[in-house]
Amino acid sequence: xxxxxxxxxxxxxxxxxxxxxxxxxxxxxxxxxxxxxxxxxxxxxxxxxxxxxxxxxxxxxxxxxxxxxxxxxxxxxxxxxxxxxxxxxxxxxxxxxxxxxxxxxxxxxxxxxxxxxxxxxxxxxxxxxxxxxxxxxxxxxxxxxxxxxxxxxxxxxxxxxxxxxxxxxxxxxxxxxxxxxxxxxxxxxxxxxxxxxxxxxxxxxxxxxxxxxxxxxxxxxxxxxxxxxxxxxxxxxxxxxxxxxxxxxxxxxxxxxxxxxxxxxxxxxxxxxxxxxxxxxxxxxxxxxxxxxxxxxxxxxxxxxxxxxxxxxxxxxxxxxxxxxxxxxxxxx
Amino acid sequence: xxxxxxxxxxxxxxxxxxxxxxxxxxxxxxxxxxxxxxxxxxxxxxxxxxxxxxxxxxxxxxxxxxxxxxxxxxxxxxxxxxxxxxxxxxxxxxxxxxxxxxxxxxxxxxxxxxxxxxxxxxxxxxxxxxxxxxxxxxxxxxxxxxxxxxxxxxxxxxxxxxxxxxxxxxxxxxxxxxxxxxxxxxxxxxxxxxxxxxxxxxxxxxxxxxxxxxxxxxxxxxxxxxxxxxxxxxxxxxxxxxxxxxxxxxxxxxxxxxxxxxxxxxxxxxxxxxxxxxxxxxxxxxxxxxxxxxxxxxxxxxxxxxxxxxxxxxxxxxxxxxxxxxxxxxxxx
Numbered sequence: 001x002x003x004x005x006x007x008x009x010x011x012x013x014x015x016x017x018x019x020x021x022x023x024x025x026x027x028x029x030x031x032x033x034x035x036x037x038x039x040x041x042x043x044x045x046x047x048x049x050x051x052x053x054x055x056x057x058x059x060x061x062x063x064x065x066x067x068x069x070x071x072x073x074x075x076x077x078x079x080x081x082x083x084x085x086x087x088x089x090x091x092x093x094x095x096x097x098x099x100x101x102x103x104x105x106x107x108x109x110x111x112x113x114x115x116x117x118x119x120x121x122x123x124x125x126x127x128x129x130x131x132x133x134x135x136x137x138x139x140x141x142x143x144x145x146x147x148x149x150x151x152x153x154x155x156x157x158x159x160x161x162x163x164x165x166x167x168x169x170x171x172x173x174x175x176x177x178x179x180x181x182x183x184x185x186x187x188x189x190x191x192x193x194x195x196x197x198x199x200x201x202x203x204x205x206x207x208x209x210x211x212x213x214x215x216x217x218x219x220x221x222x223x224x225x226x227x228x229x230x231x232x233x234x235x236x237x238x239x240x241x242x243x244x245x246x247x248x249x250x251x252x253x254x255x256x257x258x259x260x261x262x263x264x265x266x267x268x269x270x271x272x273x274x275x276x277x278x279x280x281x282x283x284x285x286x287x288x289x290x291x292x293x294x295x296x297x298x299x300x301x302x303x304x305x306x307x308x309x310x311x312x313x314x315x316x317x318x319x320x321x322x323x324x325x326x327x328x329x330x331x332x333x
Numbered sequence: 334x335x336x337x338x339x340x341x342x343x344x345x346x347x348x349x350x351x352x353x354x355x356x357x358x359x360x361x362x363x364x365x366x367x368x369x370x371x372x373x374x375x376x377x378x379x380x381x382x383x384x385x386x387x388x389x390x391x392x393x394x395x396x397x398x399x400x401x402x403x404x405x406x407x408x409x410x411x412x413x414x415x416x417x418x419x420x421x422x423x424x425x426x427x428x429x430x431x432x433x434x435x436x437x438x439x440x441x442x443x444x445x446x447x448x449x450x451x452x453x454x455x456x457x458x459x460x461x462x463x464x465x466x467x468x469x470x471x472x473x474x475x476x477x478x479x480x481x482x483x484x485x486x487x488x489x490x491x492x493x494x495x496x497x498x499x500x501x502x503x504x505x506x507x508x509x510x511x512x513x514x515x516x517x518x519x520x521x522x523x524x525x526x527x528x529x530x531x532x533x534x535x536x537x538x539x540x541x542x543x544x545x546x547x548x549x550x551x552x553x554x555x556x557x558x559x560x561x562x563x564x565x566x567x568x569x570x571x572x573x574x575x576x577x578x579x580x581x582x583x584x585x586x587x588x589x590x591x592x593x594x595x596x597x598x599x600x601x602x603x604x605x606x607x608x609x610x611x612x613x614x615x616x617x618x619x620x621x622x623x624x625x626x627x628x629x630x631x632x633x634x635x636x637x638x639x640x641x642x643x644x645x646x647x648x649x650x651x652x653x654x655x656x657x658x659x660x661x662x663x664x665x666x
Contacts, residue, residue, distance in 0.1 A: 266603075
């Protein structure tokens with residue numbers, strides 16, 4: 001049987017157990033051209049909260065009653081498609097379910113001998129691609145830049161900062177709590193990490209970046225974006241990757257009051273969506289994979305188990321009660 | 334004698350009569366290397382309000398007791414500088430005073446046979462340069478783009494829209510009141526102009542730009558910026574030139590709540606300051622001057638008289654009670 005998590009109610013504010021319904025259905029029969037994937041792991045990402053909203057966005061809103069959209073990685077267990085054979089490992093957007101039948105569109109083969117499967121929905125998946133293309137192509141980092149990264153202990157932020165270090169930047173992270181900050185500096189090699197839960201971010205940022213910042217990679221929005229705006233150097237770039245502080249708002253998003261710093265500093269604030277770099281994922285994965293093999297980039301997944309635990313696990317994205325990439329194992333090996 | 338308007342008090346909120354003090358002093362004696370300019374006209378610009386604030390900006394804040402900073406155009410009446418001779422007409426930043434003694438730094442010669450003097454602090458001065466370089470270099474307009482311009486009847490906005498029309502764009506203006514909107518469409522040739530005082534901007538924008546906008550040139554900030562953000566097309570560019578709706582705020586600036594539209598649409602919001610284009614002013618003036626001579630660009634100055642009327646005239650920038658470039662004649666010919 002196939003356990004599937006259906007999206008049944010659009011949340012207002014935080015998603016909770018009533019947002020989803022767990023159903024058990026027969027494992028689908030595949031048709032000509034399809035494959036059946038046994039999905040070991042699914043990805044949990046803040047962006048999912050946005051997909052639940054009605055209205056125009058960078059991707060179609062999820063339909064009520066559909067399988068919860070999610071990145072996934074697993075093994076082909078049946079194939080009527082010449083691109084894939086039984087035993088292949090594949091990643092794609094298979095949704096929160098134990099088995100998915102698909103024509104293979106958007107799925108690609110991964111190699112578990114090179115990296116563990118969860119890494120392919122993390123540092124070598126969308127998460128890594130977001131970080132790599134975001135900081136290099138949108139942030140346009142160059143050697144000597146001062147780079148600020150919020151969500152520094154998170155899935156994307158942790159890679160962003162490590163890429164910036166490799167490229168010769170001074171990298172300042174922002175994360176919540178002393179443990180995360182230690183991880184960011186001691187394990188990931190950021191130059192410094194500001195603990196927004198226990199330190200005054202504006203004061204610390206002034207101390208750590210006395211001449212200001214060249215690039216701010218924003219995963220959080222809200223007050224931290226506003227503080228970062230006060231410290232821009234001339235021609236600074238702000239990469240708008242996400243705004244996790246705002247995703248559960250029941251009312252309006254908090255706009256950045258200090259946006260006129262863009263004018264004063266001839267700075268740029270630019271939004272990004274990783275899908276635009278799809279034609280270059282192979283290139284990005286090769287580069288990141290190389291750095292991982294050399295030990296220059298460390299990636300950590302925080303793995304929970306049980307498809308029935310999806311709603312509780314999902315909350316960790318917003319409570320911050322996790323370290324690195326959040327992953328759920330939805331079926332036994 | 335030389336009447337001079339001194340900046341004597343930093344305003345909180347709107348500037349008023351107490352912000353300045355009119356003094357009468359002897360006409361300065363020039364030293365070796367200096368020129369004395371009889372300043373016929375001074376420029377009134379929203380940016381002046383920003384210069385009055387303490388704190389870091391793109392230009393030094395004005396010092397208390399200094400002559401009110403302003404663009405100016407006039408005639409050289411004495412010269413001990415080989416770059417200029419008596420009778421030359423020059424434009425620069427001479428301040429709100431009838432005579433200025435200067436080493437000529439930042440002043441350049443203008444020709445009153447080509448255009449009337451006030452035009453050199455308007456369409457052929459900083460105003461025109463802001464519009465031209467802002468919409469072409471920062472807005473990166475190309476043929477077929479849908480371009481939205483706020484402050485469309487104003488000094489900068491009116492030129493922005495006309496340049497965009499010349500470049501083959503569809504141009505939608507936003508202005509306050511039926512008279513201004515008629516001027517923008519009938520005289521300046523914009524495709525349409527939305528009257529924000531009497532129309533619902535969001536509704537009208539949807540009607541006029543059903544597929545969204547490629548470029549928004551923002552002179553006003555506030556609610557109109559937020560509405561524009563809801564109508565962005567993919568890869569749209571927002572040029573942050575000013576935010577007149579926010580300059581007199583006593584509390585925080587209203588940040589754009591809809592800024593995550595930048596992410597959804599992979600759009601860019603970029604600030605500009607005209608001074609960065611100083612090396613290219615001659616190029617800009619030649620192009621704009623050519624278009625004016627061909628009748629493709631119309632520029633209008635709204636000229637008031639009397640240096641003592643500066644405070645009252647200044648208010649017109651914010652009340653909107655003016656049409657085109659606001660200029661004050663500060664001395665009789």
